[in-house]
Amino acid sequence: MTTLALSTAAPAQAEVDVLVVGLHKGEDGPFLAPGAESVESAFSELSSALATMGATGAAGTVTSIPALGRVPATIITAVGLGEPSESGTSAETLRRAAGSVVRTAAGKTSIGFALNGDGEAIALGALLGAYQFDGYKTDRSDHKAPVEEIVLFGVTVDTDRVDALAEGVAATRDWSNIPGNLLPPAEFADQVAQRATAAGLGVEVLDENALADGGYGGILAVGMGSSRKPRLVRLTWRPEGATKHVALVGKGITFDTGGISIKPAQGMWDMKGDMAGAAAVAGAMLSIAAIAPTVNVTAYLALAENMPSGDAYRPGDVITAYGGKTIEVLNTDAEGRMVMSDALVRASEDEPDAIYDVATLTGGQVMALGKRIAGVMGTDEETARVKRVGEAVGEQAWPMPMPEEIRKVMKSPIADVQQCATGLERSGHMLQGGIFLSHFVPEDQPWAHIDIAGPADHGGESYGYIVKGATGFAARTLVALAEDHAAR
Numbered sequence: 001m002t003t004l005a006l007s008t009a010a011p012a013q014a015e016v017d018v019l020v021v022g023l024h025k026g027e028d029g030p031f032l033a034p035g036a037e038s039v040e041s042a043f044s045e046l047s048s049a050l051a052t053m054g055a056t057g058a059a060g061t062v063t064s065i066p067a068l069g070r071v072p073a074t075i076i077t078a079v080g081l082g083e084p085s086e087s088g089t090s091a092e093t094l095r096r097a098a099g100s101v102v103r104t105a106a107g108k109t110s111i112g113f114a115l116n117g118d119g120e121a122i123a124l125g126a127l128l129g130a131y132q133f134d135g136y137k138t139d140r141s142d143h144k145a146p147v148e149e150i151v152l153f154g155v156t157v158d159t160d161r162v163d164a165l166a167e168g169v170a171a172t173r174d175w176s177n178i179p180g181n182l183l184p185p186a187e188f189a190d191q192v193a194q195r196a197t198a199a200g201l202g203v204e205v206l207d208e209n210a211l212a213d214g215g216y217g218g219i220l221a222v223g224m225g226s227s228r229k230p231r232l233v234r235l236t237w238r239p240e241g242a243t244k245h246v247a248l249v250g251k252g253i254t255f256d257t258g259g260i261s262i263k264p265a266q267g268m269w270d271m272k273g274d275m276a277g278a279a280a281v282a283g284a285m286l287s288i289a290a291i292a293p294t295v296n297v298t299a300y301l302a303l304a305e306n307m308p309s310g311d312a313y314r315p316g317d318v319i320t321a322y323g324g325k326t327i328e329v330l331n332t333d334a335e336g337r338m339v340m341s342d343a344l345v346r347a348s349e350d351e352p353d354a355i356y357d358v359a360t361l362t363g364g365q366v367m368a369l370g371k372r373i374a375g376v377m378g379t380d381e382e383t384a385r386v387k388r389v390g391e392a393v394g395e396q397a398w399p400m401p402m403p404e405e406i407r408k409v410m411k412s413p414i415a416d417v418q419q420c421a422t423g424l425e426r427s428g429h430m431l432q433g434g435i436f437l438s439h440f441v442p443e444d445q446p447w448a449h450i451d452i453a454g455p456a457d458h459g460g461e462s463y464g465y466i467v468k469g470a471t472g473f474a475a476r477t478l479v480a481l482a483e484d485h486a487a488r
Helices: 037-042 046-052 091-104 119-129 159-177 185-199 208-214 217-223 268-273 276-291 336-349 363-369 380-393 404-408 429-438 475-487
Strands: 003-007 018-024 062-066 075-082 110-114 149-153 202-206 231-237 245-256 296-306 318-320 326-328 354-359 374-378 397-399 447-451
Touching: 003 119, 003 159, 018 091, 037 046, 046 062, 062 091, 075 091, 091 110, 091 119, 110 119, 119 149, 119 159, 159 185, 159 268, 159 276, 159 475, 185 202, 185 231, 185 245, 185 276, 185 296, 202 208, 208 217, 208 231, 217 296, 217 318, 217 336, 231 276, 231 336, 245 268, 245 276, 245 336, 245 475, 276 296, 276 354, 276 475, 296 336, 336 354, 336 429, 354 380, 354 475, 363 374, 363 429, 374 380, 374 429, 380 397, 380 447, 380 475, 404 429, 429 447
Parallel strands: 003 149, 018 075, 018 110, 110 149, 245 296, 245 354, 354 447, 374 397
Antiparallel strands: 062 075, 202 231, 231 296, 318 326, 374 447
C-alpha cells in the first residue's frame, strides 16, 4: 500500500528514488515552478537540461532526466503545469500532475514532490495515481508495483483526510473492476457490510425475502431473472451534534445483460461496471466515516443482476414499486431506474434535507456529454450544488433539463408511469431517465440525480490520476456534498 509522508527538509537533500519538480510553460521556454528552488540551486542547468529533453511545461506532460549526483535522488522528473496564473496553479491541475508522475514512477520505491500549492490536491492526486487493480493474472513477471512512499516537502496536508478520500475512491474502483461472476448482489452486499461495520457505520441488508415482504417491486422485478438474488443495503452515519441529514442512493446492477430486451454482445463485457453508482456511494460512506463530518448520512445500495430467463420480467409488465406507484415496463434494459425507484422512495421516508442518487443510468449521457462529464438533473438548488462541489473536487457535472414534452409522453394508459417515453426511442434518453426517477421523489424534496454512465469507466490511455478501468467517479463529490451540508 502506498503511504504518504510530509517533510520540512529541503527537497534537494531528499533521499528518494524520484524527485518531482513543477514546470511552467513560458514564452521563452519552460521554467521551474515554486517549490524547486533548492533543487535548482543544486542543479543550476536543470531547466536547460529539461528543455533539451523536449520538456515544454504543457499541463500533464512528464519529462525525466538522471540526477547526475547533483541531488541524492536518482531521477529528477518535471511535470508540466501549463502557463502560470496570478491565482496560482489550480487544484485539479496539481491533482492531475501528481497522478501523472506517480503512474510513470511505478516500480520505484519512493517519490518526493518539490512542488508548492494546494497540498491536499498534490497528495490526493498522487495517491489516486498510484492505484492499481490487482486483477487475476497468474504471471506477474512484468508487473511494476506502485510507488511505496510519497513524500511532500514544504506543504501542509491533513494526511488522515487525504488517506480517507483515497481509500474511499480505491474501494469504489475495486468493486467496479471486479467481474460480475465474482461479485453478485449477495457477495457485494456482504463485502460492503464488512467494510462498513469495520468503519463504524450502521448496516442493514435486506435479502430477497425481506424485499418481498417490504414490497420492493422494482428491485425484485430486475433481480427475478437471475439465480443470484437481489439485495438492498442501508448504511448510516450518525455523528453527535448533527442537525442536517443527507441521503445517498446508488444503482448496483452487478451485471446487466439487458434481460429479455437483451443487449448486443459487442461491449456487453463492460456491464460488470453497471454497479459503479452503488460502489461510489459505498466508497463515499467509508470516507465519510473516517473524515467524520457533522451531518447525518443515510445510504441505499440497490443491488440486482439483470438476466434473461423464464423468471425474468418482461416488456409490457406492470410492476408495483415500493410505496405503491405502478410502472409499465417497455424495455427491460432500462433496469437501473427500476431498482432506483424503490430506493428513492425508501430514502424519502427518512425525510432528509437532500437526496443525491448516482447511477450509470443511460447511454444517452455518454452521447450528450461524453466520457468525462456527468449529467445532473433534479431540483435547481441541488443540481447547482452538485455542479459547484463537483468542479471543486475535479468531477465535472452539467445540469440538464427535464422537459415537459418528454414527461407527457411517459404517461402510461394502464399504470402511473411508463418506464420509457413512447415514440422517442433513445432520443433524450438521459432526460427520460431523470424524469422517470422524479416520479419517485416527493415534489418538495430537494434532490439531484447524477448520471455517471460515461465518467465511471475509462477505456483509453491513463491520464492524470485516472487509470484504465473504473475511475471511482462521484465518490469524492458525494463526500464533498455531505461536507457542504455539514458546513451550513
